[in-house]
Amino acid sequence: MSPAAARQRIVDTAYQLFARRGIRDVGVNELISSAGVAKATFYRHFASKDELVLAFLEQRDRVWTVDLIVADARRRGSTPTEQLLAIFDAFGDWFRRDDFEACSFINILLEMGATHPLGRASIDYLAKIRGHVKQLAEEAGLRDAEDFSRSWHILMKGSIISATEGDLDASKRAQRMARMLIEDFRPQP
């Protein structure tokens, strides 16, 4: 068994457990038991549980933000404006998955607090999400892309919380407001 295999198994298991149940609810003992890894092996690869959480956040950014949402939205739409709106189509599918687990960056931000290192890291990854939106807004030729992306992000985060409460149509409501927001940010002649 290769030395890198154990590490990857740890991160993959952490992804499953942390995304669904948060950080504090998952102990190191349960984690290594699920991963089939010895405790010494775990601490050979990670100095602490928090370092594993940082690795999880990075993986979450790759797997969820980039692959599941941004790339998917770009595939769905043929113009930048359509691609922006397609984010909420991707949300609609995501909300209905039986393993829907809300946004780990928001979860950890609220669970650990904005001043905790993990909370601050989550804030950084949320800013990365806004960066993707800003990029699309610029491609769509909207004005004030930074302002636009912050408003847009409010719709994304609010709809995720609503979906967590059980409103599976939150993506449609957000998309309707998103359409109005795009009109509002179209460059004036």
Add this chain to the structure above:
Amino acid sequence: MSPAAARQRIVDTAYQLFARRGIRDVGVNELISSAGVAKATFYRHFASKDELVLAFLEQRDRVWTVDLIVADARRRGSTPTEQLLAIFDAFGDWFRRDDFEACSFINILLEMGATHPLGRASIDYLAKIRGHVKQLAEEAGLRDAEDFSRSWHILMKGSIISATEGDLDASKRAQRMARMLIEDFRPQP
């Protein structure tokens, strides 16, 4: 010292600690120490920590939802439409308070999960907030007050998360979208 005084001291202390730091981060020992109450006294008044959390949520609904937001918004505006929009003026002031602690209902929902009794209770209190919005929407003569309140709530929750990230102008962004939402829900002639 009256028997009810100890109970109120416990709930008041819980409000301060739970609102700012969440549930799991505050232990019973710290709580009773802060309240100046014996552990036996605590467990005479509450069967468990979770029962105290339920009492906290109820107090949070009274103090925060009703007094700090809804009643304040009603005072600020003279028409139902103005009162709706004034919610985000109240949010603007609230976001800037040095003891800003986000929305406890969202925090606990995400911290405990939607299936946990405390998560379900939080969902109920979030629904009560939508009830206030729905009431104002009906007074304003908007159509589809239930749909409207769900969309409106997305703006409220999203802006709270953004404020937690540090965007103090999130209330203004949300208010701008809220204005468009009201126009969208005006009854068609």
Add this chain to the structure above:
DNA sequence: TCCCAGACAGACAGGTCTGTCTGCCCTTTG
């Protein structure tokens, strides 16, 4: 064949958590 890095298993330390229980003191009431 031998060696050794790295995996696994799990005991252990030191601290935390919730919740129970024993004392002691004060105040109120009969």
Add this chain to the structure above:
DNA sequence: CAAAGGGCAGACAGACCTGTCTGTCTGGGA
């Protein structure tokens, strides 16, 4: 005045947490 009830302080049980450390086993290269 005495009894009783409630408050305070804190020990304690049992479970859990993170992180350290001691062993044992296995597979690949010299």
